[in-house]
Amino acid sequence: MQQGFRLGEFEIFWLGGGEIELDGGTMFGVVPKVLWEKKFPANADNYVRLVNTAILVKTREGNVLIETGIGNKLTEKQKKIFRVLKEWAIPEALDDLDMTCNDIDHVILTHCDFDHAGGIVSNDGEGRLQLTFPRAVHYIQQLEWEDVLAPNRRSKSAYWPVNLDLLHGCENLKLVDEEFEVVKGIKVMRTGGHTRGHQVVWMVSEGDSAVHMGDLLPSHVYSNPLWITAFDNYPLESIRMKEEIMEKAVKEGMWFIFYHDPFLSACKFDVEGQVIEQREW
Numbered sequence: 001m002q003q004g005f006r007l008g009e010f011e012i013f014w015l016g017g018g019e020i021e022l023d024g025g026t027m028f029g030v031v032p033k034v035l036w037e038k039k040f041p042a043n044a045d046n047y048v049r050l051v052n053t054a055i056l057v058k059t060r061e062g063n064v065l066i067e068t069g070i071g072n073k074l075t076e077k078q079k080k081i082f083r084v085l086k087e088w089a090i091p092e093a094l095d096d097l098d099m100t101c102n103d104i105d106h107v108i109l110t111h112c113d114f115d116h117a118g119g120i121v122s123n124d125g126e127g128r129l130q131l132t133f134p135r136a137v138h139y140i141q142q143l144e145w146e147d148v149l150a151p152n153r154r155s156k157s158a159y160w161p162v163n164l165d166l167l168h169g170c171e172n173l174k175l176v177d178e179e180f181e182v183v184k185g186i187k188v189m190r191t192g193g194h195t196r197g198h199q200v201v202w203m204v205s206e207g208d209s210a211v212h213m214g215d216l217l218p219s220h221v222y223s224n225p226l227w228i229t230a231f232d233n234y235p236l237e238s239i240r241m242k243e244e245i246m247e248k249a250v251k252e253g254m255w256f257i258f259y260h261d262p263f264l265s266a267c268k269f270d271v272e273g274q275v276i277e278q279r280e281w
C-alpha cells in the first residue's frame, strides 16, 4: 500500500481526479508566453496539461478530501472540448488504500468550478446520479454557494448544475462564512479572487504545516503573485490575497500543496518564490 506524506500526525495522499488540457493563454492571462512557456511547456497548438489531484488527509478526527476532480459524468463532447487525457479515478485510488468513498468524512471545495466539483456527484454506472461521498459533510463558502445559485454571465459556464444540484438543501452541505475549522488543525479561509467565494485550506499538525491555495496557486510555476489565470473573476483580489498568504506561509516554512501541477505535488518556496524543497509525483 502506498505510503502517505507525513505532516505531523496527518497522512496525505494524492488521488487522480483526471487530467485535462487547457489553452495556455487562459491559464496565464496577461503573462507573456515567452515567460510562462519556459516553466510550463505548451504543446504545438498552445495547450497545457493540467492534473486535477484531490488530496486525502487522514486525521485522528476523520478522513478529509480536498477537491473532487472532474468526475465521471462528462459527455463525449465535453471530453473533447476539455481534452481529457486521463479519466477520473478517485474510487480506484481509494481502493488502493483499502478505502472506499464511504470512508470520506469531510469534503472541502475551494470553489465550485467543474474541474474541482465534478466528483461531488457521480454516475453509478446505470445512469443514476448519486453523491460520491454519501457520508461526507461538504464545506463550501456561503458566498460561493450564492453565486452557484445565481451565477453571473461568466461563472455560469463553470458552475454545472449536474455537479451541484444534489447538494442543494441537502444535510451533507455545510456553508461556511469566512473561516471555519473542519477538524482540529485543518481550517478553511475565504480569499475571493478566482471566484468571490474561493477558499484556501490551512493545515497544521505537531509543528508541521501546509497550505492548499486552490486556484490562487494552481501549480508551483505561479509563485509570482502577478501570475494569475485569465479565469480569475476578481484579479486584484487574487493578487492581494496571494501575496499575503504566500508571505505568511514562506515565513513559517510551510509546504504548498497543488491541485493542477503536473510537475510537483508539493514544495516549499524561499522569499523570492524559488522552490527550495519539493515532492515530485
Ligand SMILES: [Zn+2]
Pocket (backbone or CB within 6 Å): 113, 115, 116, 215, 260
Ligand atoms: Zn481549477
